[in-house]
Structures are given as C-alpha cells and as structure tokens.
Amino acid sequence: MSIRPDGRPHVTPLPTVGDAGALHFCPGAGEQKAKNLYRNPNCAITTGTADADAGLDVVVEGTATRVTDPDRPTTLAALWKSRHNWDLHSADGAFTGDEGNEALVFAVTPAKVLAFGQGEPYSQTRYRFA
Incomplete structure (x- = not known):
C-alpha cells in the first residue's frame, strides 16, 4: 500500500523477494505506486492465506527506498527468477522485462x-525494529 497525493491509500498486489533484511518489489517506472513512493515513501506490504483455519497473515510496515546500486538488481533478478520464475534483466539500476518495459526496484526495511x-489457536504478534 502506498499513499496517493490526496491521502487515499493505493493498494496493488506485487510479488516481493526478501534479501539482506529487506523486502524488494518492482513497480513499473510510470505506474501509480512508483509515483506515490517518490512523494511519500511510507508503505505497507501484506501477504496472507485464503484459508481461515491455517497459515499466517503478515503486514510489513516501513519506508521504501529506491535501489540505486547498479549491481544490486542483478542479484535481485536471480532471486525473482528462482522464486517467481520471472525473467528480469538488470539495466541501469532497474529491470527490463522481455517486452522492454522498465521496472524500478524498491526495498522496504x-x-x-x-x-x-x-x-486454533488464533494469534496476533507485533514486532518492532529499531
């Protein structure tokens, strides 16, 4: 979830990969999510299960930062391939897909x-990080 200019929430599903203590995701360069994060980097990432009787639902809150290290997307592209079977190509600190679309890489610690x-037993836990 990101925040629109008028304060309304903006939520879209985006696969993530975790690495080096952060969750990474890659919205398109011109998409609403990327525009929102440039204006206000506060966001929440959620995941869960459709099964009401098993599994774990998780909400991660943090601040998104653009990954600008030119070598980092190469490592992350390999993770996306192994975890989501996405073919991403690193180019100038971003990703390009097979169709040539550019996706920016953000990290949320x-x-x-x-x-x-x-x-049963239902549970709720909160973790805070310094």
Whole structure:
C-alpha cells in the first residue's frame, strides 16, 4: 500500500523477494505506486492465506527506498527468477522485462511487522525494529 497525493491509500498486489533484511518489489517506472513512493515513501506490504483455519497473515510496515546500486538488481533478478520464475534483466539500476518495459526496484526495511496466525489457536504478534 502506498499513499496517493490526496491521502487515499493505493493498494496493488506485487510479488516481493526478501534479501539482506529487506523486502524488494518492482513497480513499473510510470505506474501509480512508483509515483506515490517518490512523494511519500511510507508503505505497507501484506501477504496472507485464503484459508481461515491455517497459515499466517503478515503486514510489513516501513519506508521504501529506491535501489540505486547498479549491481544490486542483478542479484535481485536471480532471486525473482528462482522464486517467481520471472525473467528480469538488470539495466541501469532497474529491470527490463522481455517486452522492454522498465521496472524500478524498491526495498522496504521493516519498521513494524504484524503477524496473524490463522486457525486454533488464533494469534496476533507485533514486532518492532529499531
């Protein structure tokens, strides 16, 4: 979730990869999410299960920063390939897909994580990071 200029939330599903203590995602360079994050980098990432009786729902809150190290996207592209079977190519600190579309890479280091255990016994846990 990111914040629109008028304060309304903007939520879209985006696969992430975790590495080096951060979650990484890659919205298109011209997409609303990237525009929102440039204006206000505060965001939340959620994941969960459709099963109400098993699994874990997780919310990660933090600040998104653009990954600008030119070598980092190469490492992250390999992770996206192994975890999501995406073919991303590193170019100038961003990704390009097979169609040539540019995607920016952002990292969110968790500031707070909420975890909700599904099924008996139901649970809720909060983690804060310094």
